[in-house]
Amino acid sequence: MSVTRLMLELKQLQEYESFGVSAYPKNGDLMKWEAQIVGPENSPFDLGVFKLSVKFTNDYPKKPPTVTFITRMFHPNIYYSGVICLDILNKSWSPHYNIATILLCLQGLLGDPNPKSPANYNAANLFQWNYPAYVTEVRKHIQINAERVEEESADEKPRGLILKSLFNVV
Numbered sequence: 001m002s003v004t005r006l007m008l009e010l011k012q013l014q015e016y017e018s019f020g021v022s023a024y025p026k027n028g029d030l031m032k033w034e035a036q037i038v039g040p041e042n043s044p045f046d047l048g049v050f051k052l053s054v055k056f057t058n059d060y061p062k063k064p065p066t067v068t069f070i071t072r073m074f075h076p077n078i079y080y081s082g083v084i085c086l087d088i089l090n091k092s093w094s095p096h097y098n099i100a101t102i103l104l105c106l107q108g109l110l111g112d113p114n115p116k117s118p119a120n121y122n123a124a125n126l127f128q129w130n131y132p133a134y135v136t137e138v139r140k141h142i143q144i145n146a147e148r149v150e151e152e153s154a155d156e157k158p159r160g161l162i163l164k165s166l167f168n169v170v
Contacts, residue, residue, distance in 0.1 A: 002060040006030050009098050021103035023054060031056045034070075037103050040111035044138035048146065052106070053082075054099065061095040064088070067102060074141040076113040076124035084109075085119040 007030070013023055020038030033054040039045030051070040057063055067089055069082035077085045088097055088105055118124035126134035 002056060002058055003030060005061055005098075006056060009100070012098070013100055016100045016104070019104060019107075020049075021100065021107060023052075023099050023103065026053075033099070035067075035099070035103055037107045037110070040107055043111035044135040045110040045142070048142050050110075052103075054102075061098070064090070064093040064097070065099070065102070067106070071145050072141055074120065074123050074137050075110065076115045076118045076120055076127050077109055078123075079119040083119070085117060 010024070010030075013021075016022070020040075021035070023033045023035035026032045026034045033056070035052040035054050036049050037052065038049050048071075050073070053066075053068050053070050055066040057065075067084060069078055069084065071082075072080075073082065079085070084106065086105065086109060088094075088102065113124075113127055115124040115128045123134065123137070126137060
């Protein structure tokens, strides 16, 4: 059942690309995907595109996939390791969710974190008590990631992170 469901979801994902989310099997393996989400507008994350790893089991959709950020993140609900603190990926999972739902929820989480359930206490504290410093730290991480991607693939256009002009963003 999981293979049939994943094939259908892969086809349906094309409809969501205009929302800034995409995913595809990595190296043709239907159980391991690479995903990307565009940071939501009017948020500190609107500067880039962020890569994720999605691993499905044979129990999908009865059990959620394992989703982690590949791109290093500074966010109240994302551990330094890339593990995400989000209920729909754990105890609130429902087989009605799909990869598009997950990616759209993650995109929303970037713009609207929950500092009361922190995975990264430093990010949560800055978000709550010194928002300008939080924004500065998020953008610093985005810049570092962009430089890392450029170094790793000097010949090709980076797929992991695309920056808008930092000078045009407040």
